Amino acid sequence: MVTKEEVMEKVKAVVDEKYVKGLEIGEDGSVTITLSKDTPDIDNVLIRLNTELQKIEGIGTITINRERDKQVDDNAEVTREMILEKLKEVIDPEIGVDVVNLGLIYELNIRPDKTVYVKMTMTTPGCPLTMWILRAVEDKILEIPGVKDAEIELTFDPPWTPDRISDEYKKKLGLY
Structure with a gap:
């Protein structure tokens, strides 16, 4: 223990x-x-x-x-689509593709109190940029008006594979 x-x-x-x-x-x-x-x-x-x-x-x-001291706009709408679009601004610097199109986001929930929960992974467990990417995901979510807080969970189950990359980016990366 x-x-x-x-x-x-x-x-x-x-x-x-x-x-x-x-x-x-x-x-x-x-x-x-x-x-x-x-x-x-x-x-x-x-x-x-x-x-x-x-x-x-x-x-x-x-x-x-x-710690957060952010004022939350209780009337602002927060949607899954808004969050995913914002997360497309977080680019994995080693690969040059955003976390959404890389398929790193496994789960995304908006709780009733407007806390956003994200379960995500990295391309490898030993990724040297893990903490930087996690922080960038959290920061981008918190930029959205109406979001109270962000909770990011890192998992390696199931392990990431290139199959998770979006079709659009598989073509751009020459994986098709």
Whole structure:
């Protein structure tokens, strides 16, 4: 069983404790960390935190959130199509194709409180840009008026394959 102390030790090796606003450990070994919105060098912190936490035996899903102070327009409509269009702005820099057309988005739900849940994957479990892409997905979703929050879950089950690429991009990439 993963302990809070064990996780906090790894976290403090990466970021000053004053920027850690929350730490939860689930019974399944999942870890949720909430960082202050003013955490310096956030991209580097996200990558290093993810790398360090993966070293802990028995750890499950890793979720790293940032504090939000966004005002939500309760009257704004939020649709699945709007979100998918916005996510097409997140380009995998190594491949040059967006996360939607790459087939990285496995599930997308808009909850009644206007929190958007996305379950997604990477092209490989060792993708060095994982945390950057996850953050970009979260940031793009939060740009949509009416979205209260974004919850991004990373999964590798089922593993991604090139079959998941949209037909349009299979043609552009010469996979047909």
